Amino acid sequence: MNKWVRVALSALCFACLLLVTADSSSSAEKRPNILYIMTDDHAAHALSCYGSQVNQTPHMDRLATEGIRFDRCFATNSICTPSRATIMTGKYSHKNGVPVFNRLDGSQQTVAKLLQASGYYTAFVGKWHLGSDPTGFDYWNILPGQGRYNNPILYDKDGSEVYAGYATDVITDLTIGVLKNRPKDKPFFMMSHHKAPHREWTPDEKHRRMFAGKQIPEPTTLWDDYQGRTDALREQKQSVFNDLTRLDLKLVPPAGLSQQERQAWLAVKPTEVEIEVDGQKKILTGTELKRWKYQRYMQDYLACVQSVDDNVGRLLDWLDANGLRDNTLVIYTSDQGFFLGDHGLYDKRFMYEESIKMPFLARWPGTIKAGSLATALATNCDFAPTFLDVAGIRVPRDMQGRSLAPLLRGQRPGDWRDSMYYRYYHDPGHHDTRAHYGVRTDTHKLMYFWRKDQWECYDLVKDPEEMRNIYNDPAAKPIVEKLKQELYRLKKEVEDEDQFSSELPPAGVDGPGPARKNATR
Numbered sequence: 001m002n003k004w005v006r007v008a009l010s011a012l013c014f015a016c017l018l019l020v021t022a023d024s025s026s027s028a029e030k031r032p033n034i035l036y037i038m039t040d041d042h043a044a045h046a047l048s049c050y051g052s053q054v055n056q057t058p059h060m061d062r063l064a065t066e067g068i069r070f071d072r073c074f075a076t077n078s079i080c081t082p083s084r085a086t087i088m089t090g091k092y093s094h095k096n097g098v099p100v101f102n103r104l105d106g107s108q109q110t111v112a113k114l115l116q117a118s119g120y121y122t123a124f125v126g127k128w129h130l131g132s133d134p135t136g137f138d139y140w141n142i143l144p145g146q147g148r149y150n151n152p153i154l155y156d157k158d159g160s161e162v163y164a165g166y167a168t169d170v171i172t173d174l175t176i177g178v179l180k181n182r183p184k185d186k187p188f189f190m191m192s193h194h195k196a197p198h199r200e201w202t203p204d205e206k207h208r209r210m211f212a213g214k215q216i217p218e219p220t221t222l223w224d225d226y227q228g229r230t231d232a233l234r235e236q237k238q239s240v241f242n243d244l245t246r247l248d249l250k251l252v253p254p255a256g257l258s259q260q261e262r263q264a265w266l267a268v269k270p271t272e273v274e275i276e277v278d279g280q281k282k283i284l285t286g287t288e289l290k291r292w293k294y295q296r297y298m299q300d301y302l303a304c305v306q307s308v309d310d311n312v313g314r315l316l317d318w319l320d321a322n323g324l325r326d327n328t329l330v331i332y333t334s335d336q337g338f339f340l341g342d343h344g345l346y347d348k349r350f351m352y353e354e355s356i357k358m359p360f361l362a363r364w365p366g367t368i369k370a371g372s373l374a375t376a377l378a379t380n381c382d383f384a385p386t387f388l389d390v391a392g393i394r395v396p397r398d399m400q401g402r403s404l405a406p407l408l409r410g411q412r413p414g415d416w417r418d419s420m421y422y423r424y425y426h427d428p429g430h431h432d433t434r435a436h437y438g439v440r441t442d443t444h445k446l447m448y449f450w451r452k453d454q455w456e457c458y459d460l461v462k463d464p465e466e467m468r469n470i471y472n473d474p475a476a477k478p479i480v481e482k483l484k485q486e487l488y489r490l491k492k493e494v495e496d497e498d499q500f501s502s503e504l505p506p507a508g509v510d511g512p513g514p515a516r517k518n519a520t521r
């Protein structure tokens with residue numbers, strides 16, 4: 001080999017080396033930012049991109065128009081704290097130790113810790129509601145427990161502080177502040193969690209006015225008489241007609257009450273209400289009162305949602321204006337769904353569609369095709385694996401979900417799941433909702449109320465509103481048997497060995513939080 005060939009070869013090798021180095025550094029730079037926006041109790045049927053009959057959410061709809069809408073994304077245990085624990089761990093409640101409103105053991109593996117260890121800047125702002133302080137975040141600032149709507153208190157590792165304003169605006173402001181001040185040499189993982197539109201549904205003044213007096217269409221199942229169902233629907237105490245309190249309905253206590261008397265007055269579930277119509281006092285009872293309660297509930301709930309929608313728009317505008325549009329995966333979801341008078345209910349918990357269905361919208365230009373739709377069954381167990389996958393991190397084997405990244409790209413893997421497992425434990429809980437577990441497929445649902453040994457089964461194609469329990473229908477026997485087999489197969493697959501079926505961990509997520517930062521000043 002002559003000298004010139006050797007020089008040429010070594011130059012070629014050097015060029016290759018440069019190419020490899022440049023390539024690996026550019027792929028590291030290209031790891032996407034992840035902005036995860038989550039609300040509390042926002043039902044998919046209160047977003048216009050999901051066909052809402054009751055409101056318009058133009059800013060959330062932008063994510064669907066510019067990205068993807070998942071139509072079958074479900075919570076695996078439809079209440080706040082368990083869903084949050086599942087999102088952080090990628091595991092079912094019986095594996096992460098959070099079946100009810102109990103404290104998350106923050107020493108366990110979480111998606112935030114894994115992203116942080118791989119070089120992501122990780123931050124959390126807003127409603128955490130997991131009892132223990134966040135772990136795996138470079139920055140966190142959270143509401144104690146449920147937090148409050150007006151002038152919320154948030155606390156970080158140094159103590160708590162009162163923030164003037166409305167919680168949804170404050171949380172968005174803080175999120176933008178964190179993003180502005182983040183280290184720019186790392187991709188970010190930002191979780192921005194709203195309190196809204198959680199009970200007691202206190203809107204800000206602007207949006208309260210927007211919905212005050214507005215007539216909201218009633219859902220077709222509002223007057224469901226629960227015929228043909230198990231005892232569970234008849235025994236629950238999450239009825240719009242019977243269980244909303246004076247506080248929920250924003251009734252004003254009479255003057256002169258002590259603090260204690262005032263609280264007792266507000267906690268009453270009224271069977272008659274005095275209102276004023278055209279300057280005349282009027283007592284509402286019976287059917288008229290029921291209809292009025294539904295309206296009052298929905299007016300405030302939707303007003304809270306509208307503020308979130310405005311703030312999602314504000315955050316998207318900020319991202320776009322700051323050059324973060326193209327390389328940021330933005331997700332909008334809620335910790336579960338919510339009953340908006342469906343089956344006469346509010347709240348969640350039950351395995352019926354309105355409760356378990358999570359809105360799930362994602363935008364990531366260049367990767368997600370604008371205006372796409374995913375109908376594959378997804379669950380909140382899948383979120384952590386998805387974040388890891390898009391960040392190029394191997395998903396640990398003990399995570400029970402599966403990355404949604406192929407679905408984001410419009411590809412449904414051939415071996416994608418065709419059923420999902422659900423389990424709710426909190427019985428009697430706050431609403432006497434009976435414990436149950438079940439399976440949902442693309443076409444059917446089977447629910448088992450295990451303490452009562454009672455079953456419900458629905459054909460979701462013929463009966464999407466789940467009004468006709470076909471469990472005892474002779475013609476449905478073959479499908480019921482098939483679903484039972486699938487239910488027990490899934491129960492085994494997710495290793496649910498009835499860990500929490502008889503004994504539940506103590507509650508521990510609603511404490512007051514630490515002392516004020518300026519308490520000693």
Ligand SMILES: [Ca+2]
Binds near residue numbers: 336
């Ligand atoms: Ca919730």
